[in-house]
Amino acid sequence: MRTPGSAQRTTAQEGSAGPPPRAATGLAALSGVLAAGVTVGVGQLVAGLPLGGLSPSAAPLVVVGDAVVDRVPAPVKDFAVSAFGTADKPVLLATIAVLVALLAAAAGVLARHRLALGVAVVAVLGVVGVLAAATRPDATALWPLPSALGAAAGAYVLTLLTRRLAPGGRSTGLRRRAVLLGSVAAAGLTAAGAGRVLSGARSAEESRARVVLPAPAEAAPPVPPGADPAQLVGAGLTPYVTGNRDFYRIDTALVVPDVRAEDWTLRLHGMVEREITLTFDDLLALPLVERWITLTCVSNEVGGDYAGNAKWLGYPLAELLARAGVRDGADTLFATSTDGFTLSAPLAEAADGRDALLAVGMNGEPLPREHGFPVRMVISGLYGFVSACKWVTDIEVTRLAERTAYWTERGWAERAPVKTASRIDVPRSFATLRAGRVPVAGVAWAQDRGISAVEVRVDRGEWAPAKVLPSVSEDTWCQWVFEWDAEPGGHVLEVRATDATGTPQTAEVVAPIPNGASGYDSVTVTVE
Ligand SMILES: Nc1nc2c(c(=O)[nH]1)N[C@H]1C(S)=C(S)[C@@H](COP(=O)(O)O)O[C@H]1N2
Numbered sequence: 110m111r112t113p114g115s116a117q118r119t120t121a122q123e124g125s126a127g128p129p130p131r132a133a134t135g136l137a138a139l140s141g142v143l144a145a146g147v148t149v150g151v152g153q154l155v156a157g158l159p160l161g162g163l164s165p166s167a168a169p170l171v172v173v174g175d176a177v178v179d180r181v182p183a184p185v186k187d188f189a190v191s192a193f194g195t196a197d198k199p200v201l202l203a204t205i206a207v208l209v210a211l212l213a214a215a216a217g218v219l220a221r222h223r224l225a226l227g228v229a230v231v232a233v234l235g236v237v238g239v240l241a242a243a244t245r246p247d248a249t250a251l252w253p254l255p256s257a258l259g260a261a262a263g264a265y266v267l268t269l270l271t272r273r274l275a276p277g278g279r280s281t282g283l284r285r286r287a288v289l290l291g292s293v294a295a296a297g298l299t300a301a302g303a304g305r306v307l308s309g310a311r312s313a314e315e316s317r318a319r320v321v322l323p324a325p326a327e328a329a330p331p332v333p334p335g336a337d338p339a340q341l342v343g344a345g346l347t348p349y350v351t352g353n354r355d356f357y358r359i360d361t362a363l364v365v366p367d368v369r370a371e372d373w374t375l376r377l378h379g380m381v382e383r384e385i386t387l388t389f390d391d392l393l394a395l396p397l398v399e400r401w402i403t404l405t406c407v408s409n410e411v412g413g414d415y416a417g418n419a420k421w422l423g424y425p426l427a428e429l430l431a432r433a434g435v436r437d438g439a440d441t442l443f444a445t446s447t448d449g450f451t452l453s454a455p456l457a458e459a460a461d462g463r464d465a466l467l468a469v470g471m472n473g474e475p476l477p478r479e480h481g482f483p484v485r486m487v488i489s490g491l492y493g494f495v496s497a498c499k500w501v502t503d504i505e506v507t508r509l510a511e512r513t514a515y516w517t518e519r520g521w522a523e524r525a526p527v528k529t530a531s532r533i534d535v536p537r538s539f540a541t542l543r544a545g546r547v548p549v550a551g552v553a554w555a556q557d558r559g560i561s562a563v564e565v566r567v568d569r570g571e572w573a574p575a576k577v578l579p580s581v582s583e584d585t586w587c588q589w590v591f592e593w594d595a596e597p598g599g600h601v602l603e604v605r606a607t608d609a610t611g612t613p614q615t616a617e618v619v620a621p622i623p624n625g626a627s628g629y630d631s632v633t634v635t636v637e
């Protein structure tokens with residue numbers, strides 16, 4: 110029996126034998142892209158479901174992206190960091206999205222000729238997601254689910270669209286096609302949006318909002334008056350204290366790990382007399398100390414800004430190690446974060462009495478998620494990649510020879526003390542200045558040793574002393590100012606610092622890999 114609907118369909122079918130070939134190919138490609146969109150959207154939705162073993166980090170694009178990050182060869186990664194800096198993550202995610210869209214468009218076109226082939230391409234994409242999910246270090250048995258269900262939804266959508274848009278299919282009229290494609294796009298976007306909302310609701314952000322940090326058993330000293338030449342800060346000088354929002358972020362995580370304080374535990378084990386397991390509440394109940402420590406990244410180029418100074422609240426690593434009782438022969442703390450990143454910190458430095466913390470607070474707040482919420486390590490005098498494990502959940506006391514850390518596998522050094530460095534912040538390079546008194550200023554650091562002198566030279570002349578402003582301790586950078594009598598012409602200004610052991614910063618120009626850049630920072634200016 111014929112219904113009114115089917116009669117109408119028959120009419121529409123008779124009205125057109127399908128779009129012209131170019132348009133048909135375009136429609137097929139669009140179908141593929143929409144199917145991929147539904148795959149990603151449904152994947153995001155499933156990943157966001159409030160089920161114990163699922164996590165926003167299990168969403169298809171995220172697991173594939175993270176798997177790529179861990180597998181790309183070191184030179185590509187170095188290139189990405191140097192070319193895109195901290196934007197390397199969005200660039201990678203966008204690249205993956207574009208590649209998937211291209212493959213999906215091809216799947217759509219294939220499907221128009223042979224449906225099974227197109228569906229097979231979607232299935233392969235699904236399998237890639239499932240494998241990436243299953244091999245993530247923090248994966249649970251449920252992690253492949255978002256990719257698997259997403260791909261199943263994508264295959265269904267591709268089949269539906271291909272059949273309906275085919276000549277003789279149900280949706281051949283222009284209006285019907287638009288409605289069909291529009292509904293599928295809306296469904297994909299709704300799923301993705303719902304996934305985001307669900308993930309947000311049970312995220313670490315909520316957990317962080319509930320954290321109340323205890324008052325420190327030992328408060329940090331206040332910043333000494335005159336640490337900041339106030340009149341220069343607005344003019345481009347870096348403030349002595351770096352706000353949490355302005356603090357540089359460097360890590361391998363594509364999506365910030367979602368660790369709730371309630372779920373966090375730390376296991377300290379290996380070459381110790383007594384293994385220790387701490388919950389977040391256990392940690393907050395210990396006598397916590399506040400310390401100012403400047404953190405710097407080994408990837409920082411001379412003159413670069415991968416450096417920041419904050420007031421950290423935490424428990425001294427030395428105390429924790431003393432409680433555990435370190436056995437003879439150990440020389441390394443092998444730290445692992447929830448997302449599988451690892452680093453080898455030298456035990457001697459962590460326990461020699463310098464400022465070295467298992468930190469929960471940054472500038473008076475719980476750690477921001479990007480900076481390691483709920484708990485990270487910070488050790489003065491060592492670059493971040495060998496000391497400052499964020500989202501840390503496991504510390505094994507071991508020997509360096511027994512474990513290889515994430516960056517060491519990729520050609521970076523096993524041990525990396527911070528090199529003495531200085532930077533000119535004002536004037537900016539290529540600035541045009543008025544002749545006369547010009548303040549030249551910036552920062553200098555040699556964490557754990559301290560800075561004893563900063564000098565400036567103009568046009569490769571004699572080094573002249575700059576004024577070094579007070580700092581809280583040898584663990585932080587300091588500001589310096591040099592009053593320059595600028596004469597008309599083009600000039601090159603250079604800076605160098607001397608640490609408190611009396612060793613001047615080296616002039617030798619080396620790249621960041623494997624253990625930090627060196628050489629003098631310089632700016633070129635024009636004086637009128
Ligand atoms: N879990 C984790 N911790 C990490 C990293 C990382 O990639 N993953 N990067 C390290 C590096 S290279 C640096 S320089 C510091 C940077 O810390 P920040 O992002 O809070 O400035 O974190 C360190 N800790």
Ligand SMILES: [Mo]
Pocket residue numbers: 359405406407408492493494
């Ligand atoms: Mo770093």
